[in-house]
Amino acid sequence: MIRVEPIDAAVIDVGSNSVRLVVYRLEGRAIWQVYNEKVLAGLGRDIASTGRLNEAGVAKTLIALRRFQALLGEKTGARIFAVATAAVRDAKDGPAFVARVRGETGLSLRVLTGEEEARYSALGVAAGLPEASGVVGDLGGGSLELVAMDAGRPGAAATFPVGPFALIQPGSYDAKAIEAEVARRLEPAGAFAAKTFHAVGGAWRNLALIHMHMTGYPLEIIHEYRLSANEAMETARLISRQSRGSLERMGGASKKRAETLPYAATVLTAVIERLDVGEVIFSAFGLREGLLFESMTPQVRALDPLVTGLAALARRPADAEALGSALDRWLSPAFVGLNPVLDGRDALVISAACRLADFGARLHPDHRANLALEQVLRAPVAGQTHTERAFLAVAIFARHTAIVEPDEQHILSRLLDFSAQRRAKAVGAAIRLGSDLCGRNPALLRHSHLDIDDETVTLTADANRADLLLGDQTRRRAETLAATLGRRLVVRPGEAR
Numbered sequence: 001m002i003r004v005e006p007i008d009a010a011v012i013d014v015g016s017n018s019v020r021l022v023v024y025r026l027e028g029r030a031i032w033q034v035y036n037e038k039v040l041a042g043l044g045r046d047i048a049s050t051g052r053l054n055e056a057g058v059a060k061t062l063i064a065l066r067r068f069q070a071l072l073g074e075k076t077g078a079r080i081f082a083v084a085t086a087a088v089r090d091a092k093d094g095p096a097f098v099a100r101v102r103g104e105t106g107l108s109l110r111v112l113t114g115e116e117e118a119r120y121s122a123l124g125v126a127a128g129l130p131e132a133s134g135v136v137g138d139l140g141g142g143s144l145e146l147v148a149m150d151a152g153r154p155g156a157a158a159t160f161p162v163g164p165f166a167l168i169q170p171g172s173y174d175a176k177a178i179e180a181e182v183a184r185r186l187e188p189a190g191a192f193a194a195k196t197f198h199a200v201g202g203a204w205r206n207l208a209l210i211h212m213h214m215t216g217y218p219l220e221i222i223h224e225y226r227l228s229a230n231e232a233m234e235t236a237r238l239i240s241r242q243s244r245g246s247l248e249r250m251g252g253a254s255k256k257r258a259e260t261l262p263y264a265a266t267v268l269t270a271v272i273e274r275l276d277v278g279e280v281i282f283s284a285f286g287l288r289e290g291l292l293f294e295s296m297t298p299q300v301r302a303l304d305p306l307v308t309g310l311a312a313l314a315r316r317p318a319d320a321e322a323l324g325s326a327l328d329r330w331l332s333p334a335f336v337g338l339n340p341v342l343d344g345r346d347a348l349v350i351s352a353a354c355r356l357a358d359f360g361a362r363l364h365p366d367h368r369a370n371l372a373l374e375q376v377l378r379a380p381v382a383g384q385t386h387t388e389r390a391f392l393a394v395a396i397f398a399r400h401t402a403i404v405e406p407d408e409q410h411i412l413s414r415l416l417d418f419s420a421q422r423r424a425k426a427v428g429a430a431i432r433l434g435s436d437l438c439g440r441n442p443a444l445l446r447h448s449h450l451d452i453d454d455e456t457v458t459l460t461a462d463a464n465r466a467d468l469l470l471g472d473q474t475r476r477r478a479e480t481l482a483a484t485l486g487r488r489l490v491v492r493p494g495e496a497r
Contacts, residue, residue, distance in 0.1 A: 008078035009295070011288040012068055014109060016044030016087035016141025016165050017260065018202065019061045021068040022288055023078075027312040029296070029303035031127060031289055033380065037071075039064040040256050044087030044142040044165045053091045062104055069105045081291045084109045085117050086142030086163060114159030118145035122154035123290030125198045125283045128223060128305065128382030134196030137271055138286055139204055139264055141165045144271075146192045158192070160185055162267050164203070164260035173262060175241055182270045189271070195278040197271065200286040203264030206254050208282040211235045213251035218411040221378060223284035224385055229272050232280040236265035236272075285382060305383035310352045310392070313379055314359035323435065324355040326442030331430045334450045341420040342388060349388050350427055353395040357431050358440070360400060369400035370407045377408070390415035391424045398428025399435075402480050426484045433459075433477040437468060444468060457482040458490040466493035 007026040013019070023035035041064065043057035072080055088094040089111050098109050112120070121138035130152045138145045142163040148155035162185050167178055199208075205222045211231070212220055227235070240262045242250065247258040257264075271277065293301065311321060328351045340346045360372035377393035384392070390412050397406045406412065412421065430450065437459075438444035447465035451458040459478050461468045468474075469491055482489035 009292055010072055010078055010080050011291055012065065012080070012082040012107065012109075013288055014043065014061060014065075014082075014084040014088060016047070016085065016143070016163055017042060018141070019043070019064045020288075021064075021071065023071075024292060026292065026296075027308070028300055029305050029308040030312040031285075031292060031305075031382070032312070037064075037068070042141075042165075044091070044163070045168075047087055047090055047142060048166050048168065049170075051090075051092045053087060053093055053097055058097060062101065065101060065105045065107055069107055079295065081288075081295075082107050082109050083287075083291065084111045085287070086114070086140055086159075087165075089113070090142060114143065114145060115157045117143075117287060118147040118157035118159065119154050120287045120290035120294070121145055121200050122147040122149055122157070123293045124285040124287055125149065125200065125290075126152040126154075127289045127293040128283055128285035129198075129281075130305065130383065132196075132198055134194040134198060135192045135275060136198040136200060136283075139163060139199075139201035139267060141260070144186075144267060146189060148192060148194070149198070156191075158188070160189060162186060162270075164263035167263050168260075175262070175266070178263065178266050179240075179270070182266050183274070186267075186270050186274050189274050193275045195276070197275060197277040197280050199268070199280050199282045201264070203257055203260055204268060205282055205284065206252070206257050206261060207232075207235060207239060207265060207268065209252040210239065210250060211252075218414050219377070219386055219389070221386070221389070222282050223380070223382060225282045226385075227280045227282075229277050229279065233269050233272055236269045239265035240269065284380075304348065304352075306348065306352045306381065306388070307355060309379075309381035309383065310359075310376075311355040313376075313381060314356050321355075323440055323442045324357050326438075326445045327357050327431055327434045328354040330434050330445045330448070331427075331450055334430070334452045335427070338423070338452065341417075341423045342391060345388065346423075349384075349391055352384075353392055353427050354431060356392070356396050357399065357435050359396060369397045369403065372400060373397040373406050373408065377411070386415050387420070391420055394421055394424035395428040395431070398425040398484075399431045400428075402429070422484065426481060429477070429481040429484050433474070433481050436477050437474055452485065452487070454487075456488045456490050457485060458492070460491075461493055463493050469493065 009024045009026055011022050018038050019041050020038045025032040025034050041057040041060035043053055043061055045054040101107055101109055122136045125132050125136050132149050132152055134149055136147050136149055140163050142165050144160045144162045147157035162182050208222050208225050244258045247253045247261055248255045332350055342349055360368045363371050373393045376396045377389055448461040448468050478489055
């Protein structure tokens with residue numbers, strides 16, 4: 001694996017509704033959000049009616065940008081990206097605003113075109129889901145950017161003026177009138193027809209959170225939360241017909257988004273219908289992460305976000321990373337012949353699990369297994385489905401203990417079927433065996449061998465390293481692995497090598 005020194009980076013994103021500073025720690029392909037500050041300035045609130053930026057929004061934005069610049073002034077060596085999107089792009093006074101920002105804060109805002117905005121949103125989705133295909137839709141306060149995706153590569157893109165601030169009209173909210181207007185403005189969007197729709201943007205993430213609350217979903221993690229088209233439309237239609245007061249009382253809804261949520265919901269319904277969408281996948285990554293992703297070298301972009309993310313999550317000293325890689329080489333071949341339980345991604349997820357071998361080492365031993373499980377289950381690491389999250393969480397639990405059930409079994413059972421749970425426990429048991437077998441000295445693992453067939457789990461060692469197999473603890477670890485897989489254990493020295 002390519003080892004890349006950690007880099008600090010920051011993105012200032014001046015949008016139609018919010019102004020945001022996000023500070024990141026980049027560890028190779030892993031993107032960690034370490035600070036996030038947002039101001040709902042409503043900069044683009046008046047664009048539809050006046051063609052100009054909202055005066056109060058301008059004042060709030062300038063205050064926010066001065067603060068952001070002050071915060072970043074202490075981060076020497078950090079990469080800083082400062083961009084503005086639809087509101088500044090479309091406003092008559094947009095150029096004057098950019099000049100004023102430069103004069104008052106020293107920040108040079110890059111005003112993105114609609115196609116650039118769409119492309120960066122798509123790159124953000126690819127940063128979190130490398131093989132993403134279908135179409136990405138990023139709904140901001142002023143516009144919707146659509147971009148075709150093919151195996152993580154952005155294609156054709158277009159911008160549509162259907163952001164909430166582009167739709168809000170004086171007077172009360174008229175659901176039928178808004179639905180008709182959105183349908184009219186999205187008429188050309190049929191060219192982006194796709195079965196999979198990747199939804200980006202704060203309003204749509206809030207819609208996903210509302211659905212989680214409505215259904216009692218056990219894991220409040222938006223990234224890669226998936227809904228069928230019917231589920232998404234039912235939720236969106238319900239939201240689009242709620243009053244502001246009702247939305248403010250609704251579980252999962254942001255009070256600050258109560259005004260714009262009905263518009264965002266109406267747009268999602270129209271997109272699903274116009275593009276003939278079959279599934280909606282929500283992404284926590286978008287434009288900001290796309291900017292960071294583009295700045296990485298091709299070699300780093302080619303890495304898998306799950307494997308590198310978990311390696312970074314578990315990283316302590318260099319030897320801890322070496323242990324994870326050595327365990328991967330040692331145990332992964334033994335699992336290759338078993339029936340897959342993760343839609344063909346078993347090898348990748350097992351490889352990722354090995355990077356967690358030393359995760360939890362600093363936690364209290366009496367609580368380590370459950371604490372590590374909870375953190376892995378909810379870690380902000382991209383590139384994994386919720387099923388895979390649960391698999392990794394069970395694996396890290398079993399890596400630390402042979403107790404049958406973790407504290408959060410009720411959650412895991414909803415996300416992972418019995419056979420997948422059993423496999424995850426076996427992976428964790430194998431990691432525990434390998435770690436203890438070599439005394440966490442990864443160089444020793446190459447002198448021992450693990451094999452799994454239909455009837456046995458066989459642990460061998462080079463003849464001149466047979467002492468590696470001695471000890472009650474090693475045997476107990478091996479017996480746990482064999483019992484988890486329902487197989488007989490064989491421990492024996494091997495041939496000299």
